[in-house]
Amino acid sequence: MGRFILRRLLISIPTLIVISFVVYAILALAPGDPLSQFAANPQVPPEVRERIREALGLNQPWYIRYVKWLQALVTGDFGFSFMSHSPVRDLIAQRLPNTLAVVGVAYVVGVLIGLPIGVLSAVKRYSPVDHSATTFAFIGISVPTFFTGLLLIIIFSVKLHWLPFIYDSNLKVHDLATFTDQIKQSIMPIMVLALADTAVLTRYVRAEMLERLPLDYVRTARAKGLRERFVIIGHVLRNSLIPVVTLVALGVPAVFGGAIVTEQIFRVPGIGELLVRSIGDDDIPVVAAIVFIFAVLVVLFNLVADILYAVLDPRIRYT
Amino acid sequence: MEKRYLRRGFALAVTAAMALAACTPAGTSPSGSPSASATPTLSRGAGGELKILYWQAPTILNIHQATGTKDADAGRLILEPLASWGPDGKPLPNGLASEIPTLENGGVSKDFTTVTWKLRTGVKWSDGSAFTADDVVFTWKYLADEPTASANSDYATGITSVVAKDPNTAVVTYADPNPNYYQFGVGGTGVILQKKQFEPTLGAKASESPENLKPIGTGPYKLDNFKPGDVVTYVINDGYRDSTKPFFKTVTLKGGGDATTAARAVFQTGDVDYAWNLQVEAPVLRSLIDTGGKGDYLGLAGPNIERVNLNFANPDPALGDNRSEPTTKHPFFNGPDGKIVRQALAMATDRATVAKELYGDGLTGKASCNQLNGNPVFESKNTASLPVCKFDVAAASKLLEDNGWVKGSDGVRAKGSIKLKLLFGTTNVSLRQKTQDVLKKGWEQAGFSVELKSVPASVFFTNTSPDGANKMFYDVTMYTNGTDPDPTTYMSSWTCKNVTAKANNWNSPNYHRYCNPTYDGLIDQLRKETDPAKRNQLAIQANDIIVGDVVVIPLVNRFAVASGRAKALKGVVLTGWDSEMWQIADWSK
Numbered sequence: 070m071g072r073f074i075l076r077r078l079l080i081s082i083p084t085l086i087v088i089s090f091v092v093y094a095i096l097a098l099a100p101g102d103p104l105s106q107f108a109a110n111p112q113v114p115p116e117v118r119e120r121i122r123e124a125l126g127l128n129q130p131w132y133i134r135y136v137k138w139l140q141a142l143v144t145g146d147f148g149f150s151f152m153s154h155s156p157v158r159d160l161i162a163q164r165l166p167n168t169l170a171v172v173g174v175a176y177v178v179g180v181l182i183g184l185p186i187g188v189l190s191a192v193k194r195y196s197p198v199d200h201s202a203t204t205f206a207f208i209g210i211s212v213p214t215f216f217t218g219l220l221l222i223i224i225f226s227v228k229l230h231w232l233p234f235i236y237d238s239n240l241k242v243h244d245l246a247t248f249t250d251q252i253k254q255s256i257m258p259i260m261v262l263a264l265a266d267t268a269v270l271t272r273y274v275r276a277e278m279l280e281r282l283p284l285d286y287v288r289t290a291r292a293k294g295l296r297e298r299f300v301i302i303g304h305v306l307r308n309s310l311i312p313v314v315t316l317v318a319l320g321v322p323a324v325f326g327g328a329i330v331t332e333q334i335f336r337v338p339g340i341g342e343l344l345v346r347s348i349g350d351d352d353i354p355v356v357a358a359i360v361f362i363f364a365v366l367v368v369l370f371n372l373v374a375d376i377l378y379a380v381l382d383p384r385i386r387y388t
Numbered sequence: 389m390e391k392r393y394l395r396r397g398f399a400l401a402v403t404a405a406m407a408l409a410a411c412t413p414a415g416t417s418p419s420g421s422p423s424a425s426a427t428p429t430l431s432r433g434a435g436g437e438l439k440i441l442y443w444q445a446p447t448i449l450n451i452h453q454a455t456g457t458k459d460a461d462a463g464r465l466i467l468e469p470l471a472s473w474g475p476d477g478k479p480l481p482n483g484l485a486s487e488i489p490t491l492e493n494g495g496v497s498k499d500f501t502t503v504t505w506k507l508r509t510g511v512k513w514s515d516g517s518a519f520t521a522d523d524v525v526f527t528w529k530y531l532a533d534e535p536t537a538s539a540n541s542d543y544a545t546g547i548t549s550v551v552a553k554d555p556n557t558a559v560v561t562y563a564d565p566n567p568n569y570y571q572f573g574v575g576g577t578g579v580i581l582q583k584k585q586f587e588p589t590l591g592a593k594a595s596e597s598p599e600n601l602k603p604i605g606t607g608p609y610k611l612d613n614f615k616p617g618d619v620v621t622y623v624i625n626d627g628y629r630d631s632t633k634p635f636f637k638t639v640t641l642k643g644g645g646d647a648t649t650a651a652r653a654v655f656q657t658g659d660v661d662y663a664w665n666l667q668v669e670a671p672v673l674r675s676l677i678d679t680g681g682k683g684d685y686l687g688l689a690g691p692n693i694e695r696v697n698l699n700f701a702n703p704d705p706a707l708g709d710n711r712s713e714p715t716t717k718h719p720f721f722n723g724p725d726g727k728i729v730r731q732a733l734a735m736a737t738d739r740a741t742v743a744k745e746l747y748g749d750g751l752t753g754k755a756s757c758n759q760l761n762g763n764p765v766f767e768s769k770n771t772a773s774l775p776v777c778k779f780d781v782a783a784a785s786k787l788l789e790d791n792g793w794v795k796g797s798d799g800v801r802a803k804g805s806i807k808l809k810l811l812f813g814t815t816n817v818s819l820r821q822k823t824q825d826v827l828k829k830g831w832e833q834a835g836f837s838v839e840l841k842s843v844p845a846s847v848f849f850t851n852t853s854p855d856g857a858n859k860m861f862y863d864v865t866m867y868t869n870g871t872d873p874d875p876t877t878y879m880s881s882w883t884c885k886n887v888t889a890k891a892n893n894w895n896s897p898n899y900h901r902y903c904n905p906t907y908d909g910l911i912d913q914l915r916k917e918t919d920p921a922k923r924n925q926l927a928i929q930a931n932d933i934i935v936g937d938v939v940v941i942p943l944v945n946r947f948a949v950a951s952g953r954a955k956a957l958k959g960v961v962l963t964g965w966d967s968e969m970w971q972i973a974d975w976s977k
Contacts (some may be wrong), residue, residue, distance in 0.1 A: 084571060102850030105537065107455065112577075112877055115895030117541050124537040124595050152455065153616035154595045163615050190439075222649065227656050234649065235441065235659055236619055294885075336645040338445075338618035340614035346445075346617060351846045 072380070073190045073387035074372065081368045088364045089139060091355055097131035101351035103151040125151055138357065144200050147358035149222075156359045160343060162183045168339035169237050175259040176324045179266025180317060186267070187274025188306060191282065202271055209268025214261050218334040233259055236337040258335040262328055266320070273316055277309035310381055318374035322366035326359070390560075408810045424810040429606065430632045433624055435977050437592070438636040438957075440536040441660040443650045447616045447641020450600035451579050452538040454529060456794060457967075460576045461664070462620050462641050462846035464969040466605035469578035470505050470558075470721065471526070471570075477699035477873040479574045482971055484519065484606060500565035500918055503589045507556045512627040513582050514610035521552035528560070528572060529590070529753055536594040540577040541879070547572060568874040575873075580606070585636045608634040608973035619641060627974070635976035636957075654952035655680030658757035661954040661977075664968060670748025683952045687751060690948020691762030691878075692755070693869030696737065696827070696941040698730060701901040703811070703861045712860050714887045714901040719806050721863070728791050729808065730938035733864075735784035736834035739943045742779030742823050747944050756945035758874055762964055765920075768928040771935050784834040791842075793835065801835035808836045813855065816842040820866060821974055823943070851894040858894040865899070868946050873925045874967050876914055883908045886891075902939045 104121060107113040122128055128136075147157035159195060190199040225232040233254050242248050281287065283307055290300045327341025332350055335343075347355035379385045446462035448454050454463065471488055474480035479488050486508045488493020495504045511519040530536060531544035537604060549561045550572070560572055582604045589597035602611055606629075609622035622639040642660075647668050654663035655676045666673060666685075671820060677685050702716035710716055720729045739755045747753030757777035758768050771777050793801040793808065801808045810831065814820045821842055828838040841862070843855045848867070851858040857865050871878035880886060884903035888896040914926040933941055948964035959974040 074752070084739060100850070100853035100855060101844070101846035102852055103846075103854075104455075105846045105849035107849075108868075112542050112872060113539055114542055114897075117537070119893075120534055120537040120541070121595075125593060126743060149596050150447070150616070154453060154600050155448075155598065155616055161516065163618070179688060219649075222652070226659075227652060230657065232949060233659060234657075235653060237642075238615060239621060293663070299606065311393060334649070336642065338615065338644060342644060343617060349844065349846060 070387055072375075074376070077372050077375070081372075085361075087103045087140070087362060088141075089357075089361055090135065092360045092364070093135045093138060093353075094131070096353045096356055097134065100150075100353070103127070103351045103353070105351065111161045125209060139353070142361070148354040150347070150355050154349070154356075155238070161358065161362070163339065164327075164338055164340050164343050165325070167236070167337055168325065168332070168341065171236075171255050171332070171335075171337050171339060172262060172324050172328045172341070174255070175262035175328075175387060176266055177321065178259060178263040179270060182263070183267040183270030184274055184313075187271040188301065190271065190280055191275045191278030192301060194279065198314050199275075202275075206271045210272070211265045214265060214331045217261045217264060218258070218331055221261060222334070225257060234335055236335050255337075258328070258331050258337055261331050269317070270313070274309065274313055277312055278305055281305050281308055299370045306314060307381060311378055314377045314381065315374050318370045318377065319367070321370050321373075322363055325366055326363050347384040402696075408873040408935070419794065427550055430635045430974075430976050432628075432632055432634065432636045436482040436635040436638070436641045438975065439660040440641045441650050441653055441663045442599065442637065442641060443643075443645050443647050443663075443665070445617045446614075446620055446641065448600050449611065449614060449620070450581070450603050452527075452540050452581065453575060453595050453600050457665075457895055458643065461967045461969045462643075463579065463603065464576060464607070465609040465622050465639060465641075466603055466607045466625075467579035467581070468605060468607045469575055469580065470507075470573035471578075472970045473575040473873055473963055475753075475961070475963045476556065477765075477965050480572050482973075484511060484524075484580055485573075490909075495670075496569050497719075500567055500569060501562050502554070502903045503560040503562075503569050505558045505560070505570075507558065507680045508629060509556055511606055511629050513604050513606055514625040514627060515582075515583075515604050516627060517582075517584065518555075519580075519582075519606055520555040521582050522555075523583045524558040524573065525550045525552050527580045530581055531572075532588060533590055533594075535592040536590055537592075538594075543572055543577050550806075555702040565916070565918065567916075567923060571874070575965065576970075580682045610637055610708070612638070622853070630973065633973045639972075648676075651676045651952060652680075654683040654954065655685075656682060656706045658682035658954060661957045662960070663952045666950050666952055667752055668710060668817070669822075670746060670751045674748055674751060677952075683954050685751075686949055686951045686960065686962055687947050688949035688964050689754065689762065689945055691760070692868050692946040692948055693756060693759055693761050693870055693942050694823070694866065694946050696943065697857075697860075697865045697900055697943070698733070698939060699860050699863055699865075700726075700903075700939075701860070703863060705861070708891075712901070714889050714903070716857055717864070720803075720808055723806070725803070726792055727937070728787060731776050731792070732784040732788045732793075732834055733831060733836065734938045734941045735778065735787070736781050736827055736830040736836070737941050737943070738779050738830040740779060742826050742946050744797040745826070746819055746822055747946070752950045753897055753944040753946040755936060757932055757942050758931055758945075759940050760871060760879065760927055761940055761945045761950070762870065763873070766927045766931075768876055768931045768935075770928070770932050774882055776936065776941075778829065781830055781833045788835055795835050798837070799832070799835065800837040810836050810862075810863040811841060812838055812864050812866070813841040813843065813848070814866040815845045815848045817830075817845075823866065851888075856894075857899055858888055860888075860899050860901075864942075872949075873905055876911075879914065879927055879930045881913055882930075882939060883911050900939050902934070902937075904933065904937070907933050 104118055150157055186202050190202040193199055222234045226234040236254050240250055242251050250308040290304050326341040329341040329345045332339040344359045415724045443459050444458040446458045448459050449463040451460045451463040454460055460856045469483045470485040471479040471481050471483045481488050485505050487506055489503050496884040513519055518746045528544055530552035532536050546562050550564045553559050579778055585599055585604050589599050601614055608628050610625040612621040614620045614622045620641045647666050650663045651666045651668055653659040697720050700718055700722045701712045701714050702718050703712045743749055743755035757771045760766055788801050793803045795801050831838050847853045847855050848857055850856045854861055882902055886896045886898040887901050888894050888899050910926055910930045917923050949962045953960055956977045959976050961971055
């Protein structure tokens with residue numbers, strides 16, 4: 070197992086280098102311009118623009134910038150943002166807690182609700198429970214988050230005045246009152262995101278369960294006189310979990326990537342919001358850093374999923 | 389002035405600033421009654437938290453390294469200029485200067501080469517050290533230092549020296565007589581940096597200095613906490629020179645989101661006290677204001693003009709490397725019938741519908757046929773009567789017909805092998821796409837064929853992209869910018885010297901490739917003329933030329949201020965020439 074992990078980690082190094090090259094090349098060759106904020110401003114003459122370009126290091130060819138960027142990356146330095154002129158590392162560190170508090174919690178909630186509902190609606194197939202779960206799941210899958218987000222804002226903020234829709238990242242939770250405030254300001258984005266996560270997971274778990282329920286080993290388990298609950302959880306669910314684990318594990322990097330649309334709507338200063346704004350501003354160092362971190366996490370959680378297979382299915386052995 | 393930066397994002401490029409000191413209550417016409425003329429007696433820190441919402445988040449607080457209005461506004465609570473640009477486009481002494489230097493008081497020399505700024509005495513930086521003329525001198529050095537690459541360095545151009553005559557007097561000397569003698573030190577681009585803090589950052593690494601995120605200032609507030617791209621919190625600067633101000637204990641300036649929900653937050657839920665730049669489509673904005681009840685709308689015209697730009701060079705892809713080079717001639721805008729076709733295009737431009745349906749006729753913008761807007765003293769009254777400023781498709785068609793441009797079976801007019809086919813590019817903002825649709829309708833009726841194109845702002849406003857406004861591989865483009873209080877630099881954008889070309893890396897501001905010696909002559913006179921009335925007259929003449937010659941087709945004077953404030957918030961005075969935060973020390977509840 071140890072050797073397997075080591076081998077996989079070593080293989081991932083060239084993969085990540087290739088990814089970093091592709092990401093940087095695409096960004097550098099894209100037609101945007103970090104100086105476009107100055108647009109048609111006659112008070113920023115050409116010489117000044119060229120000087121700013123030079124100060125940002127943009128006067129060098131992109132492949133040289135890439136090599137420099139990669140060198141710095143090895144030491145954990147993601148460079149400076151073109152827009153805020155502060156280290157990209159700091160920007161990401163500032164935003165990660167907000168993303169985890171909203172997108173992360175929503176993901177956990179989604180998994181905690183989605184799994185049991187999926188199991189239940191498979192076991193009680195075509196019952197009212199199944200029908201309502203299916204309806205709910207289809208709503209969750211088909212209604213986009215920008216719609217549910219605005220809907221919630223109009224209902225709970227504009228009409229009822231119950232919840233704020235401007236996220237306060239300076240709120241520090243230290244007692245019950247501030248904890249309530251934190252719940253109030255994050256419950257809407259969490260609901261929006263959890264709805265989508267739950268819906269997908271419910272359908273997935275349900276399908277996997279249904280596939281295995283009629284199998285021979287399930288009949289054998291029942292014939293042995295095992296309690297139904299143990300048959301479902303110990304036999305059917307455990308076997309159904311293997312593909313579900315892939316889905317859940319590969320969803321974790323997406324949590325770190327933030328929720329682009331939902332964060333924007335609720336003004337949650339998370340990674341997704343940073344990413345989309347930086348793309349708009351052509352802030353290459355920030356975009357490259359986020360995409361690269363995302364790539365690292367995808368590679369990492371692929372490995373985690375593979376390891377979990379072995380835990381769930383004793384027949385799988387890595388040597 | 390900070391407003392000169394182009395606002396973008398959802399993004400209309402918007403530059404600088406303003407006119408009458410009128411607060412416009414929801415949807416009504418400007419009333420001319422400044423809401424804050426009567427300053428109530430304030431006491432420092434009596435108020436609680438002031439909540440401000442910007443849908444673009446500030447990313448840096450050193451205004452001289454900043455790129456956008458959001459940054460310049462957020463920095464302005466901390467940093468102060470020598471004087472601010474007031475509502476009438478004239479400097480007001482609410483900054484570090486104790487009075488405004490003029491010709492009359494001898495502060496401006498008779499030959500227009502030196503300006504002597506008398507500074508307030510006893511002013512302290514928020515770290516407790518004394519503010520002196522040395523800081524003013526240093527700020528000039530900071531702007532002028534080339535490796536430091538300040539975006540505001542143009543405001544130091546032509547200055548030979550800034551000298552501290554004594555701790556409370558700074559003398560600015562220009563190389564040549566400069567009628568625009570308030571060039572340095574006034575408004576958002578003139579904020580003074582602390583020498584002690586920023587001197588070590590001078591040089592090529594200036595932009596990466598962490599000090600840019602925590603400037604020490606003399607303003608009413610000092611920085612408490614800044615999360616770039618998210619939120620700034622401020623607390624009272626205890627050493628602020630006016631012991632009765634500011635009223636609010638803390639200020640939170642939150643950034644991000646979109647303009648529509650920002651409007652909801654101030655008009656409907658009352659979650660914030662002030663919401664900036666609510667450039668939402670007029671019908672939507674009006675309904676939010678009318679149904680909200682929690683806030684008032686603040687609208688103020690300024691210099692920003694949304695206009696159609698015509699290309700005098702040929703953007704034909706068949707030209708290869710010579711595409712849109714000024715040496716080429718546009719087939720129908722710059723051919724023998726050039727002026728006729730340009731006039732016809734202008735006459736078929738339905739500016740009134742755009743202003744009414746999309747800008748609410750005075751809500752977020754108003755129809756204008758002038759390139760130079762924002763101050764009655766240089767707003768031309770001659771253009772309104774010009775045929776090119778009147779929407780008349782029949783007349784446009786007739787003009788083309790009479791000159792041999794006949795409609796083909798496809799409804800597109802042609803003369804010989806030249807067809808009136810237009811490629812019309814702008815940024816991808818829904819307001820602009822709707823404007824494109826309105827204009828296309830009129831132009832097609834007159835016999836033009838119109839292909840619409842829209843690209844993201846970061847692709848459009850650049851000299852590198854083939855889809856950009858600079859290279860102008862389009863026949864016509866559309867965007868907004870506007871002048872400073874002094875129109876010289878702005879109007880210089882259309883001189884022959886400023887024609888953009890590959891040779892200047894597509895960087896010069898004359899994207900139209902328009903070259904007219906008469907126009908250049910006027911601008912040369914404008915640069916030298918010192919009499920204010922004559923200067924305005926020259927600026928008006930220049931405006932009339934580019935409008936009458938149809939280099940531009942002005943559409944809408946987009947408001948410099950289109951913000952919302954809570955009903956309880958008092959003391960907000962609008963100026964279109966400076967930051968919306970220019971007198972935040974006077975705000976109260």
